[in-house]
Amino acid sequence: NANKYIDATAPWVLAKSEDTKPRLARVLYNLAETLRICTVLLQPFMPATCEKIFAQLGVDDSLKTWDSAAAVGSMPANATLHKGENIFPRIDTAKELAELDALEAAQKAAAQAANAPAEEPKAEAAAASAELIGDHEEEISFDDFCKVELRVAEVRACERMKESKKLLHLTVFDGERERCILSGIAKWFAPEDLIGKKIGIVANLAPRPMMKGKYVSEGMIFAADTDVDGGCSIAFFPDNTPAGARIH
Structure with missing residues (x-):
């Protein structure tokens, strides 16, 4: 739905005119808030990656909770995003x-190396190996x-x-x-x-x-x-x- 929203609003077009800058700001805010909510929901599955996304969104701990995901529009209107690494790079x-x-x-x-003939093991090594191997499974x-x-x-x-x-x-x-x-x-x-x-x-x-x-x-x-x-x-x-x- 976020991708469809981007196609429908065309923020790159809104950025070309001063008259549409307020609309551009609203579109970008909506997208950032959508990313925040999705990231909150993904935390149990991708904890380290989600922390990177939160850092780029510039949100504090209060906006990472489950309860905050139910409150659309929680991010500050003047939130500052931080450019970072490409978290999900395109697969080559x-x-x-x-x-x-x-x-x-x-x-x-x-x-092939494993199937190659091996030298006879020394007696001491063979004895230690047998002790280490122990019992076999069924x-x-x-x-x-x-x-x-x-x-x-x-x-x-x-x-x-x-x-x-x-x-x-x-x-x-x-x-x-x-x-x-x-x-x-x-x-x-x-x-x-x-x-x-x-x-x-x-x-x-x-x-x-x-x-x-x-x-x-x-x-x-x-x-x-x-x-x-x-x-x-x-x-x-x-x-x-x-x-x-x-x-x-």
Whole structure:
């Protein structure tokens, strides 16, 4: 409806005449207020992105509440907008296809390397590996495996938690939306080690309330146990790997 409103009012035409400047001001105000209300409603799904939009709209905390979304016309008439980064840039189709081709080539190369004959492991390494492997899970069918949705996600925010020394609070973008994931890796990784990185997640894991329901974790990241006494390693994907790419 906002797009239709822009087409109907043609603000670029209103800007050409001093006589229509008052009408232009009203049109721009209506559009800014519409953006504010939509951003309030989107906060549970895109918290970090919504904060960027609020910053560009120049609104204070009182205009970010649920109640404020029901009051059209709450923004000050003299509100000042702030130009910032392009929050939703247009997708470069050719670039995205090239990155997908590169990802496919990398996966094929990794598969070939994994299938290459390996040297016989040393006795000590074999013994340590057996201890680390431990018990096996029950065998599952291929159909069962296909029910697990594995995707690449971009870590957009990460912070330590006051409530737990073990957990990190990650905000990741899965190609469609931002989601919260709580992960017990705080002992081995600092937030700055993860922000901006591409990681693998289980995308269709049922949401899990944690910390007495204060948080809801919406997925699980890939992390490997690196030794029997503790230790953790994360497989990072190249920066040009698209967020949301399916992992097979």
